[in-house]
Amino acid sequence: EDQVTQSPEALRLQEGESSSLNCSYTVSGLRGLFWYRQDPGKGPEFLFTLYSAGEEKEKERLKATLTKKESFLHITAPKPEDSATYLCAVLTFSNDYKLSFGAGTTVTVRA
Amino acid sequence: DSGVTQTPKHLITATGQRVTLRCSPRSGDLSVYWYQQSLDQGLQFLIQYYNGEERAKGNILERFSAQQFPDLHSELNLSSLELGDSALYFCASSVGGDLAYNEQFFGPGTRLTVL
Numbered sequence: 001e002d003q004v005t006q007s008p009e010a011l012r013l014q015e016g017e018s019s020s021l022n023c024s025y026t027v028s029g030l031r032g033l034f035w036y037r038q039d040p041g042k043g044p045e046f047l048f049t050l051y052s053a054g055e056e057k058e059k060e061r062l063k064a065t066l067t068k069k070e071s072f073l074h075i076t077a078p079k080p081e082d083s084a085t086y087l088c089a090v091l092t093f094s095n096d097y098k099l100s101f102g103a104g105t106t107v108t109v110r111a
Numbered sequence: 112d113s114g115v116t117q118t119p120k121h122l123i124t125a126t127g128q129r130v131t132l133r134c135s136p137r138s139g140d141l142s143v144y145w146y147q148q149s150l151d152q153g154l155q156f157l158i159q160y161y162n163g164e165e166r167a168k169g170n171i172l173e174r175f176s177a178q179q180f181p182d183l184h185s186e187l188n189l190s191s192l193e194l195g196d197s198a199l200y201f202c203a204s205s206v207g208g209d210l211a212y213n214e215q216f217f218g219p220g221t222r223l224t225v226l
Contacts, residue, residue, distance in 0.1 A: 029209070032210075041220075041222070042217075042219060043113065043115075043201050043203070043217025043218055043219055043220055044201070044217050045113075046214045046215055046216070051211070079174075085186040087154060091210055096167065096168070097210055098169070099167075099169060099210060100156075101154040101156070102153075103153050104153070104160055
């Protein structure tokens with residue numbers, strides 16, 4: 001069975017204190033790994049899609065990387081507005097598509 | 112604002128009842144996706160429609176059904192409601208139909224409370 005595990009569950013950072021979030025997965029037939037940001041009470045907002053091991057993508061203070069077993073979301077010099085829950089999702093294909101989400105990491109950045 | 116609209120914002124109903132949630136995709140988007148988010152199960156993909164046809168199916172219960180109409184809006188029907196169906200229901204849309212290669216834009220969600 002496909003499994004997607006995010007760690008840590010919660011992360012409290014000081015403004016400017018860089019850190020990383022982890023998304024580990026046990027799946028077969030990976031088609032893509034997605035990162036989303038979600039603010040309380042709102043819908044997720046797409047950040048990145050990664051397709052193969054070794055791939056990296058960047059957007060402002062965020063950088064996502066992918067290996068064969070996990071993905072990292074690095075937050076460099078975070079600001080309070082980076083506070084949110086970050087979700088990863090894994091898309092696989094066997095006989096059909098399957099999209100599985102992790103439970104998320106809630107990041108709080110203090111000024 | 113993603114451009115995806117969902118109605119109603121909130122819905123309170125009783126067990127055993129049936130409700131319909133509505134979603135209008137962004138202008139030009141042909142795909143609509145439905146998701147359920149609850150505290151215990153997290154975010155779960157339910158179903159995808161592309162240009163009126165079912166494209167992918169996730170963890171959608173048999174009591175739930177969806178359709179996409181010719182004007183591309185979509186409805187999610189939930190019947191024989193149970194307490195455990197209480198959740199936020201999100202709709203998302205994208206231009207194309209391939210889950211892997213199309214950025215999804217999420218709506219603000221419908222909060223369903225089953226009493």
